[in-house]
Amino acid sequence: MQGVRVTARSPALLGEQSAVTDGSGEFEMTMLPPGIYALSVQREGFLPFAPEGLVVRGGHKKVRLQLVPEPRPAPPPPAPVAVEFDDAKMTVPAMLSGPDPEYTQEAVERGVQGQMTIRCVVAHDGSVRNCRVLKGLPFMNSAVVEALQRRQYRPATAQGKALDVFYTFNLRLTLPQ
Numbered sequence: 001m002q003g004v005r006v007t008a009r010s011p012a013l014l015g016e017q018s019a020v021t022d023g024s025g026e027f028e029m030t031m032l033p034p035g036i037y038a039l040s041v042q043r044e045g046f047l048p049f050a051p052e053g054l055v056v057r058g059g060h061k062k063v064r065l066q067l068v069p070e071p072r073p074a075p076p077p078p079a080p081v082a083v084e085f086d087d088a089k090m091t092v093p094a095m096l097s098g099p100d101p102e103y104t105q106e107a108v109e110r111g112v113q114g115q116m117t118i119r120c121v122v123a124h125d126g127s128v129r130n131c132r133v134l135k136g137l138p139f140m141n142s143a144v145v146e147a148l149q150r151r152q153y154r155p156a157t158a159q160g161k162a163l164d165v166f167y168t169f170n171l172r173l174t175l176p177q
Contacts, residue, residue, distance in 0.1 A: 001025045001067065002021055002023045002025065003021065004020065004021040004042070004046075004067065005018060005040075005041070006019050006029075006039060006040070007041075007042075008029055008032065008037050009037065009038050009040070010033075010056075011035065011036075012033045012034065013032065013033060013035065013037075017029050017032065032056050034056055034057050036053060036055055036056075037054045037055075038051070039051050039065075041065055043067060045069060046067040046068060047067070047069070049065065049067060081164070082123075082163075083164070085122075085166060085167045089158055090156045090158045091157045091158075092156065093126075093153040093154060094153060095151055095152075095153055096152045096153060096154055097151065097152045098147070098150050098152055099147045099151070100147060101144040101147040103143070104140060107137070107139040107143075110138065110139065112138055113137070114137055114172070114173060115170065115171070116133070116135060116140065116169075116170070116173060117133075117135040117170055118131050118136075118144060118145060118168070118169045119167070119169075120148055120167060121165070122153050122156060122164070123164045124155050124162035124163055125155065125162075126153045126155050127149075128148050128153065131145045131148055140173060
């Protein structure tokens with residue numbers, strides 16, 4: 001394996017000596033005085049290896065090493081994929097709790113009111129996430145999305161099983177009295 005850094009240390013050696021393996025996985029360290037050596041073998045993506053007690057008496061010494069790849073963490077389970085809501089085949093998500101959108105001061109001062117359309121994922125656990133404003137109102141988009149994402153819904157179901165669905169909320173906002 002190419003690119004493995006091998007470092008030799010010994011009381012018989014002033015400092016340390018290093019080499020990097022070539023394309024055939026071999027390396028050479030010259031002029032090592034006789035002694036007992038510890039090696040440090042490292043390459044990115046592999047567990048470090050540090051054999052000790054290697055005796056060098058002069059001449060050539062062959063050492064065969066095998067690196068072990070670093071264990072990789074298991075990938076996270078895939079996120080459930082949301083499906084398009086189909087009212088002919090699914091029950092409609094129903095709000096259980098959560099706030100109504102609060103008018104911002106800027107929207108009140110400017111008399112903003114009207115229809116908003118927001119597409120979100122209503123998850124199988126009833127949470128709301130990944131909202132996108134399709135038709136918004138000035139100074140109200142963030143407040144409405146925040147309110148929707150703080151709500152809890154009875155999720156959409158198909159054949160008795162809760163699903164993650166893309167659901168479009170159509171809201172009519174009127175100025176507070």
